[in-house]
Amino acid sequence: MTLIPVEAPPEGAVDLGELIDAVRALHVDLTLGDAEQPVPAVVETGPSTVLLPMVATSRRLSLTVVKVLTDAQADGPLQQSTVLLLDAATGTRLAVLAGGPGTRMRTAAASAVATDALARADSSVLGLVGAGPLAVEHVAAIRRVRPIDHVVVWSRTARRIEEFRRALRARERADGSPPVGVTVSADVRGVVSAVDVLCTLSPAREPHVHGAWFGPGLHVNAVGAPPRPDHREIDGAALARARVVVDSREVQLRKSGEVLLALDEAAVTLEDVGLELGEVLTGAHGRRRPDEITLFESVGLALQDLAYAALATGRPVVAR
Incomplete structure (x- = not known):
């Protein structure tokens, strides 16, 4: 059996300003039809726990992300996640990342994008x-x-x-x-x-x-x-x-x-x-x-996780 390590990018591996720009660019792509963001399914895995497999694809970047999120209403971490980054054309696995740090950063980046547009x-x-x-x-x-x-x-x-x-x-x-x-x-x-x-x-x-x-x-x-x-x-x-x-x-x-x-x-x-x-x-x-x-x-959205995973693995997400 081959074990695939789940890695957390080192502190500072993703610049917050670059992530804000990347999240902004991918939301524009979604509106213009250059990205796919399906509605995630919900799988009940326990009496108070659900699992959400979240998927998104950027055609422009030729990247797909699959994030497995567990949301538990019990003791311990409320949410845990793992992110898989793939080559969208070939399906080749590019990275497997721990989801916690990226989720926090991309969530705040999305709020910053909205604040910049609306506040x-x-x-x-x-x-x-x-x-x-x-x-x-x-x-x-x-x-x-x-x-x-x-x-x-x-x-x-x-x-x-x-x-x-x-x-x-x-x-x-x-x-x-x-x-x-x-x-x-x-x-x-x-x-x-x-x-x-x-x-x-x-x-x-x-x-x-x-x-x-x-x-x-x-x-x-x-x-x-x-x-x-x-x-x-x-x-x-x-x-x-x-x-x-x-x-x-x-x-x-x-x-x-x-x-x-x-x-x-x-x-x-x-x-x-x-x-x-x-x-x-x-x-x-x-x-x-x-x-x-x-x-x-x-x-x-998983598309926001894609922005983080791309930058964390050295793949720039530039605006159109």
Whole structure:
């Protein structure tokens, strides 16, 4: 039996700025028909565990990615994944990568792409609902596209906040970035009401972010809820009050509890949740007014994993 090693790329192997550009380019490819992003199947592997085999292909790069994601509602890591990169023409295996680091980076990169396309240019205060490793990655990514000089954060535990502070300062030193100010909010509403850009990053089942709290001009990246149709961080009123942009219409209508539950409640229509990020990036759409509320509904795509895997293995992802 031949054992294939699963490798995690060394720290710094993928430049965050290059990844943001690569994710942007592949979302454009998806809109223009140069990439395929099928809806992933769901396989129930236990009473509270599902497995999602996620696949995407870039015709322009001649690369295919297969990501196997396990989402477990139990003790231990909530999500674990492995990424397989293939030559799209021959099927030749090019790399097998541990999925955790790449998932965090590509998720934050997608939020940065959406923020760059939709948030006000003068946005300087970033809000975080959740303070885990994904929060640190989002601070780094959003700072690449907006002049963020202050962060307002909420978490359920003080320990998580302290871990966030230490990790954020370490990341700033590694990136050579000036330190941002950090304010800890006593509740979620305090975060929402104080920021220009909001990232929701918690694996919630019931909504704890409410659209009634949204102020004029806010941009939201809804990121944290797992790809399950009964989980959501934000309520239907949030989608109803915002101009919603999704990563993929087809995937959202199968995997996003925030979209599906808002549709069930008649808070929104299919037309309200039909605008894809790639359509915004190709110039057909964008922020229309300074006071417009915008919301990027991110369920996560294998195409974004392809961007990371390509860069991690030395394959440039250049724009068209």
